[in-house]
Amino acid sequence: MRYEVERKFLVAHEEWRAGAVSRRRLTDGLVGEFAGGKVRVRLDDERAWLTVKGRRDGLARPEFEYEIPRPDAEAMLSLVCETCLIEKTRHCVPHAGLTWSVDEYAGALTGMILAEVELEHEAQAVALPGWLGREITTDQRFRQSTLLRLAREAGRPVTLTEVLSARL
Template sequence: MRFEIERKFLVAHDGWRAAATGRRSLRDGLVGQFGRGKVRVRLDEDRAWLTVKGARLGISRPEFEYEIPCADAEAMLSNVCVGTVIDKTRHCVPHDGLTWVVDEFGGCLAGIVLAEVELEAEDQPFSRPDWLGGEVTGDLRFRQTTLLHLCRQTDRPVTMADILALPAAL
């Protein structure tokens, strides 16, 4: 079983752009939630996959990914997903031996930018790039399911102020 060990951060400024080595457009949709887990479908320019994520244990969680046909993903995004589909551009940014991903959201979340890094162990040390802002790993307001629900509740683009106005404990 694979465990995802991930830390998530706000982005303080655009300094990451100069170091970005690649990018891809992604569309994510929530197929369903169960307990403290979820099933998501994701589509990029060339591939699609289903991801099943279990409950978090600290900053770790079980994760299973299965590649699926792009046509199936398109159909799920259009006909099965609960609520809003998230559009984002994911940038790969190497820094001090790790690859950070910086997600620039589009659609109802246009203007929101978050960074993540996957680690081998929860206590793995890493250096913080200077463009990194505050850590939001345990902050429920910045979970993708929360962002999806927030998009459904408003008829305008969601701002960082909207996200920060939510109770941190939800």
């Protein structure tokens, strides 16, 4: 069984762009949520996969990924996840031996930019890039399902200020 160990941050400014070495468009659909976990379908230009993530314990959570046929993913996105879609461009930005994922959201979350880094273990030392803002790893307001709900309730993309002032 694989555990995902990651830290998430707000992005303070645009300096990360100069270090980006690649990018790819992603579409995520929330299939369902359960006891602190979720099931999502993800599609990029080359592949499609289903991911099951368990409840977070500190920085870690169990994660299971299964590649699926592209037509199945497209059908799930349109038939099962139509109101729970996340569109983003993921930029890969190397820094101090780690690769940071900077997600620039579109659609219902246009304007939101978040960064994350996957670690080998929770105690791993991390040199934080200067373009990071505050850490949001355990902040429930930045769960994708919460961001989508806030955007649906507003009827438009939500701003960072609105997310930070949201009461859960």
